[in-house]
Amino acid sequence: MEKELKLMKGNEAIAEAAIRAGVDGYFGYPITPQSEIIEYLMEANPEKTTGMVVLQAESEVAAINMVYGGAACGKKVMTSSSSPGISLKQEGITYIAGAELPCLIVNVVRGGPGLGTIQPAQSDYFQAVKGGGHGDYHLIVLAPSSVQEMADFVELAFDLAFKYRNPAMILSDGAIGQMMEKVELKPLKKRNEILPEWATTGKPETRKRNIITSLDLDPNAQEQFNHKLIAKYREIEEKEVRFEEFETKDADYIFVAYGTSARICQKAVQLARKEGIKVGLLRPITLFPFPKKRLNELASQVKGMLAVELSAGQMVEDVMISANGKTRVQHYGRMGGMIFTPEEVVDNLKKFIKGE
Amino acid sequence: MAEITQKDIIKPENLVYRKSKVLTDNVMHYCPGCGHGTAHRTLAEVIEEEGLQSKTVGVTPVGCSVLMYNYLDVDFQEAAHGRAPALATAIKRLLPDRFVFTYQGDGDLAAIGTAETIHTCNRGENILIVFINNGIYGMTGGQMAPTTLVGMKSSTSPFGRDQKTMGAPIKMADIVALLPGTCFVTRQSVNTAAGVRKLKKALKKAVEYQKKELGTCFIEVVSNCPSNWKMTPVESNKWMEEHMFPMYPLGDIKVPAEE
Numbered sequence: 001m002e003k004e005l006k007l008m009k010g011n012e013a014i015a016e017a018a019i020r021a022g023v024d025g026y027f028g029y030p031i032t033p034q035s036e037i038i039e040y041l042m043e044a045n046p047e048k049t050t051g052m053v054v055l056q057a058e059s060e061v062a063a064i065n066m067v068y069g070g071a072a073c074g075k076k077v078m079t080s081s082s083s084p085g086i087s088l089k090q091e092g093i094t095y096i097a098g099a100e101l102p103c104l105i106v107n108v109v110r111g112g113p114g115l116g117t118i119q120p121a122q123s124d125y126f127q128a129v130k131g132g133g134h135g136d137y138h139l140i141v142l143a144p145s146s147v148q149e150m151a152d153f154v155e156l157a158f159d160l161a162f163k164y165r166n167p168a169m170i171l172s173d174g175a176i177g178q179m180m181e182k183v184e185l186k187p188l189k190k191r192n193e194i195l196p197e198w199a200t201t202g203k204p205e206t207r208k209r210n211i212i213t214s215l216d217l218d219p220n221a222q223e224q225f226n227h228k229l230i231a232k233y234r235e236i237e238e239k240e241v242r243f244e245e246f247e248t249k250d251a252d253y254i255f256v257a258y259g260t261s262a263r264i265c266q267k268a269v270q271l272a273r274k275e276g277i278k279v280g281l282l283r284p285i286t287l288f289p290f291p292k293k294r295l296n297e298l299a300s301q302v303k304g305m306l307a308v309e310l311s312a313g314q315m316v317e318d319v320m321i322s323a324n325g326k327t328r329v330q331h332y333g334r335m336g337g338m339i340f341t342p343e344e345v346v347d348n349l350k351k352f353i354k355g356e
Numbered sequence: 357m358a359e360i361t362q363k364d365i366i367k368p369e370n371l372v373y374r375k376s377k378v379l380t381d382n383v384m385h386y387c388p389g390c391g392h393g394t395a396h397r398t399l400a401e402v403i404e405e406e407g408l409q410s411k412t413v414g415v416t417p418v419g420c421s422v423l424m425y426n427y428l429d430v431d432f433q434e435a436a437h438g439r440a441p442a443l444a445t446a447i448k449r450l451l452p453d454r455f456v457f458t459y460q461g462d463g464d465l466a467a468i469g470t471a472e473t474i475h476t477c478n479r480g481e482n483i484l485i486v487f488i489n490n491g492i493y494g495m496t497g498g499q500m501a502p503t504t505l506v507g508m509k510s511s512t513s514p515f516g517r518d519q520k521t522m523g524a525p526i527k528m529a530d531i532v533a534l535l536p537g538t539c540f541v542t543r544q545s546v547n548t549a550a551g552v553r554k555l556k557k558a559l560k561k562a563v564e565y566q567k568k569e570l571g572t573c574f575i576e577v578v579s580n581c582p583s584n585w586k587m588t589p590v591e592s593n594k595w596m597e598e599h600m601f602p603m604y605p606l607g608d609i610k611v612p613a614e615e
Contacts, residue, residue, distance in 0.1 A: 025450055053449045058475035062442040065435065065472070069415070069443030072433045075450045095436050200431035200447075202411040202454050211425045213434035 001188035010150040010176040013183045014080065014106060015040035017151035018052070021158060022191040023104075024075035025053040027066035031085045032118040033174040034108035038080070050191060060085040064092030064105070071101035072212040074199025076158055076192065080106035082174070083124050084115060086132075093167060094133030098214025100229075102161035104154065105139070106170045108177035111337040119337020120174035120260060125314035128171045129288040136226055138233050140168040140240065141287040143258040147181035149285075155186070160240060162196075164232055171287060173310065175260040175339065233289075242285035243294060247273065251280030253349065254298055256319050257308040258284050260339070265308050267342035272349055279349060287315070295322035304328040306352050308345055311335060328352075376400040378409055382426045389589020391579030392421055394546040395488060395555070399459075400428050402559040408455045413447050415440040417469075419461035420494040438469025441476035444483045455566060457484040463493045466502040466528045473528065480537030480571035484562045487528060490579040491600060498584030502526045505603055510584070525603060529576045533610040539571035541610040545578045545601075547593045554606075570612050578604045 001020060008016065015037045018026060028038040038056060046052035053070075057063035063079045070077035081089060086107045096103060107128065111121035128141050140160045142153045150172060157168035195201055203209045216222040247269050248254060255265040262283040272279045282298065284291050299305065304327055307316035313331035320329045332348040334340045340348075378400035386392045403412055412430040416422055418437035425432035435443045440458035448456040465473050465487050473485070492510055493499040500510040500517060503525045507516040517525075533541040540562060544555040555577060562573035578600050580592040587595060 025446060027446065053446075055445070055449065057442070058471055061439070062445075062472055062475065065439035065442035066446035068435070068439075069433060069446035070450050072443070073413070073447055073450050077446065077450075091436055092439070099434075200413050200433055201451060202413060203429070203431045204410050209425075209429055210431045211434070212432070213425065215422065215434055 003187050004185045006183055006185060007180055008147060008183050009036055009178060009180050010144075010147045010172065011036035011108065011178070012040045013147045013151040014154060014170070015044070016185055017154040018078060019044060019046045019050060020186055020188050021155040022050065022076065022189040023052055023078055023154070023158070024191055025055070025066075025070045025077040027055050027057050027063040027070070027077065027079050029057050029060045029063050029081065029085060031082045033110060033120075033177050034080055034082050034106070036177075037106070050188070052191070060088035061091065064089040064096075067103050067105070068092055068096050068099070068101065071096060071103040072099065072200050074195035074201065078104035078106065080108065082108045082110050083112050083121075086124060086127070090127075090133035093139070094131070094135050094137060095214050096167045097137035097139070098135060099212050100165040101167065101212065102158070102165055103167050104157045104161060104170065105167060106172065109171065109173040111335060117337035118174065120310065120339065121335065121337055122173055122259060122261060122310040123312070123314070123335065124171065125287065125309070125311060128169055129290070129318070137229060138288050140164065140166055140236060141171050142168065143171050143285060143287050144176060145259050145262045145283065147176065147179065147183045150176060151183050151185060164236055166232065166236070171259070173260050174337070237289040240286060241289045241291050241293070243291040244283045244285060246281040246283070248280030248282060248298060251278050251301070252303050253277065253279040253353065254302050254305045255279060255281045255308050255345070255349070256284070256295065256305055256315065257281065258287060258315070261308050261310055264340060264342055265345060268345035268349070271342055272346045275346075277349065277353070290318045290322065292318070292322040295319060296324060296326070299323040299326035302327055304330070304352060306349055307331045308340070309333045310339065376404045378404045378429050380427055380429050384427055385423060386420065387583040389580065389582040389592060390420075391490065391546045391577065392488065394552060395486070395577050395579070396424065396427050398546065398552055398556050399486065399559060402556060402563060403428070403430060403455070406560065406563050408563065411453065412455045412457070413451065415443045415447070415456075415458040417458070417460040417464035419464050421459055421461060421488065422495065424459055438464050438467070439472055440464070441469065441472040441481070441483070441485060445476055445479070445481045448481055448483050452482075455563065457486060459486045460488070461494065462487070462489045462491065462501040462503040466526050473532065474535070477532040477572045477574065478535045478537045480539075482566050482569045482571065484566060484573045484575065487574065487576040488579050489576055489604060490581040491525070492581050492584045494581050494584055505599055527604065529574060529609050532572070532574050537571050538574055538610060539565050539612045540573040542608045543576040543578060543604055543606050545596070545606055547580065547596060565612060576604070578606065
């Protein structure tokens, strides 16, 4: 497969990019608005071409545990789902984090709580960046804002996951999953033939047995392990922060927005600037690690930061932590699958400026 | 006549039993009289005799045998409660030439992991499921299991299991035998030397069928739990024969068509 330019849905782009990135296995369960991922893979049938396994599990719980099993073999494995399904996967995700296994989990977020809607939302931010399941852990969280990034982040997520032996998540939403855009697909990458030395692949006489577990009954040893995880997360925060800035140089105000919201805010910046309001946009690409340092710098420069999210106000807490009291921080959002227009964002920026 | 010393007795030609090389030297944490140790040893012997040590990936459950990876010298993954067959599914799909098994208790396999058990068997994954059924939750301290007998007392059925409110014991081997995906379903025990020999034979068959990719092999081992049944080991074996075996009769339930 050569480099190719195609018009694709975000969900399809993830599926195609997975095949081309040399993924060894996909384990999924259908749920709107991301079922195209497993449908695309089943139709593409990569087992015949690249050898990639595609399996429809009996539940999201089984799918994430298949990911655990595959990841523990040192294979590049992934799953995808949408909010209610991701909640079900949390058990598996915390075990994977505890066993320090690399893998990719895609969440094409829809509105909640509960069964909620099938329309786009960003209301799973806390769940994605603060851990999600039980215990002290973090995922590496990437937030694509275009179909191109849906494709590109598959490989990036695996690179980071293997580099740090940590699960990675692509936190998307129903809008980016469903919309069609031009996407440049990378040429086919061969699947890894050499597996990591920690993988459970059958014990040759030359090494000790490998045990993949998240269990340690000795509290001292467990605490030592927790410290090791913390050190890993600090290193990730030090080295892997990714973000994009738009018109921030002379900005008096900053929108902080990711994914779909960032696209809308980019338009809102242009509209507001026409009216003479000097506003810029910081778009976090990694939600964990969060661009705290850069936001803290910007907090010294601007008069306020508006966190614009499709939620009741989740990322705004990280913006507040980043600003650390240096500037005003407020949230503007819509929920339940409703999406703000650029004009609505500008109106709310004006209210924010007035101190409302 | 010269006196026979210990040195004269310990000779290779006099050796009638030795520990499997696949068993580690770690002291097992199981209670005296528990069947887990014998089941572990039998599986270790089969792995050694079949030359599978370098090809085996095992999956341990949550329950008494959660620490099985300390006792068998093969690669292991430790699953969340009930999810072992899902892990094993992926391992086998991604490494098809390895020998893959799960080892699960009754709470793990027949309660919280029912969906994973049924669907793994239904897909006919080429793995071995070893199911230790002692009718009780051992590790958490003797609570009622899905396989607890009617009338049997446990810490969560202190007046005995009442079928009307707590359901009847579930016969997992019979259920999975109905699925086309399973090729070999059998029920064995380890309370007698003959039983251990039969279990070993069944395990060897499972190895063969997995190599031939005939489908899922499901071996139930009806076992005891002296500590939580509050009996001596001898009493518990007697009680198992008198009460467990009538409910869970030993023998093959399903064998491959070619047999």
